[in-house]
Amino acid sequence: MIVSGNPGFSEELAVPRAIAAILNRKWLILACVAAGLAAATVGYLDQTPRYVSEAVLALDVRKFQALPTESVISPLPQESPALRTEIDIMTSRSMGEKVLVQLRKAGVDVARGLGLAGEAGAGAKSTAHPVIDDRVLLEQLLSGVRVNNDGRSYTIYISFTGINPDFVAVVANAYAEAYIDYQVDVQTTATRHVSDWLGTRLVSLRSELERSEHAATAFREKSGIVKSDGTTLLSQQIGGLNTELAKLRAQVAGATARLETALDVSEGESSLALSEVLNSAAIQQLRTEEARLKRALATISESGAVKNPQIPELTSQLETIQAQISMEVSQIVESLRNEIEVSKRQQAGLEASLRQMQKEMSAANGAIVQADQLDREASANRAIYESYLARYKQTIEQDGIAMAEARIISRAMPSSSRTSPDGPAWLLGGGLFGLAAGLFVTVLLELRSLFLRRSHPDEGAAGVPIIGRIPELSQHQRSGIAKLICQGHAPVAHAVADLQGRLRLSARTGGVLTLSVTSAGPREGKTFIAACLARSLAATGLRTVLLEANLSAPAVAREFSIQPARTVVDLVAGRDGTSLDDVVRCDVSGVDLVCAGVAEGPVEHVLGHEAFARLLATLKRNYDAVVVDCVAVSSGSGALLVSALVGTTVFVIPAGGEPLQTTAALRKLAAAGVAVDGIVVNEAARSTLNRRASTTADLYAANESRKRSDASVDMPSIAGL
Known part of the structure; x- marks a missing residue:
């Protein structure tokens, strides 16, 4: 995606771009999903089977009244906060201690049931196996118990999870029984405590009553106050x-x-x-x-x-x-x-x-x-x-008639099937985790290529803004770049469309857009950028021609997969009466191509020739947009000659290129009076572009050598243009 100034995504294109990014990196996402499934499978096989048993308690709404007197402890309030408090009591450490004591009284080997000991239990005196600390057993009991309520009734569900189904059922029932014993013990203890306190208090009250009555009687006798009928x-x-x-x-x-x-x-x-x-x-x-x-x-x-x-x-x-x-x-x-x-x-x-x-x-x-x-x-x-x-x-x-306010309505039974690990859940979790990881990596890569790139250092040094950024392309995208530019929703298509739109808005040559694409050195992707711009302009309905002025290493023919019979060199030199119609080739994308060959001498002799200037003027009259694939700045002054004839100059720099070379090239253009309208950062794979450039250069070098062997002529002026 192109980043220029403060770039942003169009909301209408966000979904197609996301779909395109996912399709482009589908193999990465599938690999992450496969890795997640594999990890889930390994984790599932490594897990110890666990079982769950559940005991069900019901709080009594109706209270049993044995005597027509008020009880010492008031009935349990049937409210959500009170119910929540009772649940907290069941899962407390004190309740766990009661359960541990109750299990030991019943002769249950707690350590073996929890999987913490082999042959010896928690209370065994064997020297082969150490005694498990009660704190460890208590922590294991507390971690395995779960107490909950559905919020619509006074029913409490007590479940316990462990590796032994029989032991799990025993512990769940022990928790239920311990809670009922706790309620009875609370009532009994409170009643006895109140009775003892009342008995002690009655002794002091009796003494106080006797003292006050004796004082009243003695005072009346002393004062002679005798009462009759009050x-x-x-x-x-x-x-x-x-x-x-x-x-x-x-x-x-x-x-x-x-x-x-x-x-x-x-x-x-x-x-x-x-x-x-x-x-x-x-x-x-x-x-x-x-x-x-x-x-x-x-x-x-x-x-x-x-x-x-x-x-x-x-x-x-x-x-x-x-x-x-x-x-x-x-x-x-x-x-x-x-x-x-x-x-x-x-x-x-x-x-x-x-x-x-x-x-x-x-x-x-x-x-x-x-x-x-x-x-x-x-x-x-x-x-x-x-x-x-x-x-x-x-x-x-x-005293002695305390009754619990809860009863067991369903005792826990040993489970016949394990509850964890759950194979489908593990696979689903692994697949979702892999999918999420793949999408996350895809987003990171897209952000890295589209958004997270910082501005090139040459932008601040040379005072030239970055007006576009071409994202990295896969091998499949490179092979179908023409279709992507014209019909696809890939980030590169939107990047090129954004770039050509900006160039059209900033064009300074009336209604005709003439622009040259150059770079600091060869093999930096300027031909690729020029071809993409030409395809995008043609897709908007403009009559577009791509003029190749890169006489050092021509690559347009290779980019469009054609074999031109005549080139710009033939047209400028006037060989065999070559005319403009002989060198213009029409591509399926709607772009007219004027390919170049390798110059025999300095490229400045061709690019600075009057015939080349007339050629460019003729193209301006016949087309709405003229894109010139220019020679590199480091190859001489050819880029300066071409840039002086066009209205817009675009400078291409590769991502991660040499800043000093780029700065020197920009300064060279500025010293020659050529205004560079913007920099395009090319993040596409340079290896493929380099192979294309070298192959095209070899092809045209061989073609020109064949032509030179036939005849050697000087470059006359082109009068017919």
């Missing part, structure tokens, strides 16, 4: 006095109201309506007598005997009776006054007693508060002691 006697007395005082106050109020009523109605007869009056027996007798007298007077008055002598007597008796009733009412009113006075005196006495007891209550409040505090402390100690005592009895009842 209250002190003093409080009960104060409550009774308050009740009596309330009743007495109500009685005084009632008597006062009756007295006031009696005083209000004492003026009239309505006083007889008082309850005290109505309930008095004397007043009732007097009122009966009064009523009899009034009836007698009414009878006499109705009879009309107004002069009846009984009227004054009856009237006198009636007045006496009424006076006695009034006296009785006055006595009743006075008794009410006395009753009120007595009640008030009783009330005053009760209030005095209540005030005295309240003073005593105030003095006893401090002692009561302290006594209540001591009672509360004793009650709290009693509650704590009773709760600890109940929990202690529960833990004692739970």
Whole structure:
């Protein structure tokens, strides 16, 4: 691929280029694949057969409840983090130690099962075989066990890998049983530890409870605070006095109201309506007598005997009776006054007693508060002691009924078929590895030839940019270069197309592209580059002619596999009336060829001849693109003469060439006023190009020698051009 400035791949051509690179190096890739398969086969045969057995556990979602009490350890949470923790416990070193102890108790030869000992086991005392360290056995057990969960259930899969199928099954089952024993042991140990701690704690709590109760009782006895039904006697007395005082106050109020009523109605007869009056027996007798007298007077008055002598007597008796009733009412009113006075005196006495007891209550409040505090402390100690005592009895009842929260639902069985090494997997892996290695090497080689080449040192020294880079070609690509340039997707086709596109864009000679291809010395691939450029230009539809001006070692005829009858030398010398049509040959790629022969004298006599200049001018008129395969700069000034007649000069340097020779050639062109438009780095195999150049040179040398033996003529001017 050509690298110029900051080159890049076209996205549309990336896939065809990759396919072309793979096809070009298919034998390398196939060799890598074969090597990978061979290595996989050797590795497969060298591996020790291994077997896998798997035991399956299921965590119980439902927990067995033997007693209606809370267990010491809470049930295992049915969550992913908890399940992950249990899996980590199964693969821990402590669990491995338990399994190792369990296997030894069962009489299993762990060392022999792991393939670490021959005849003697881990616990054998034979002197022929050393005892295997427990750390080594433990590491082997941990490396072989695998515990996993599918994430959708509470099922745990325990698998073990080893070289002995029977031993593998035993270890897998041992891990499952060790985990169940671990769960039971955790519950039993926790229950017993809690029971021991509660028993020790109960002793101290009992002592504390006895101390607090004794302190509360002693303080009450000392303070004289006696309680009855939860209250002190003093409080009960104060409550009774308050009740009596309330009743007495109500009685005084009632008597006062009756007295006031009696005083209000004492003026009239309505006083007889008082309850005290109505309930008095004397007043009732007097009122009966009064009523009899009034009836007698009414009878006499109705009879009309107004002069009846009984009227004054009856009237006198009636007045006496009424006076006695009034006296009785006055006595009743006075008794009410006395009753009120007595009640008030009783009330005053009760209030005095209540005030005295309240003073005593105030003095006893401090002692009561302290006594209540001591009672509360004793009650709290009693509650704590009773709760600890109940929990202690529960833990004692739970001891011995610990049950695991998992069960084995499928025990591991010895495997009848080995799981590793897997032959198809090894072959597939080897093939994929070989393929990857082949592709990797192909990419490295392509990058080396296409991208990773640094700019030639002459670019910076001479100030000439590198406008193209022709990648390295295989022998098959060299033989079909014409087809690759016109139809293929190989990197060389894109490199040449990119180069000719750049040259067309930078052409300085109007619409006709005229360019010369030269190099510092012979056999550096300039003829190959010129031929590739001509084919690529013709593929774009331009009328293209390749003019060979390399008279020292012509190679165009060899490059295109033709045998020209006439050459540029014949045309310039005018031998036998040679015309332009006689020397132009048409190639199948669409390129017209004007081949050259080996010059008899200095090449400058031909290239500097006026006829050669007219030939070049004629080609410019008849073609859209003229490519001149020029002589090397080191061969004389022929390259300078040709470059002065064309618009674009391309300088070819071989990859890994001599920098000093290239720099000298570029300086020589610059000193002659020839502007080199760019450098093309030729990374193609130089050996084939050299063979082509030498063979072509020998061919034309023999042809020219034959012609010189026929006649020797001078070089006249070509008037017919």
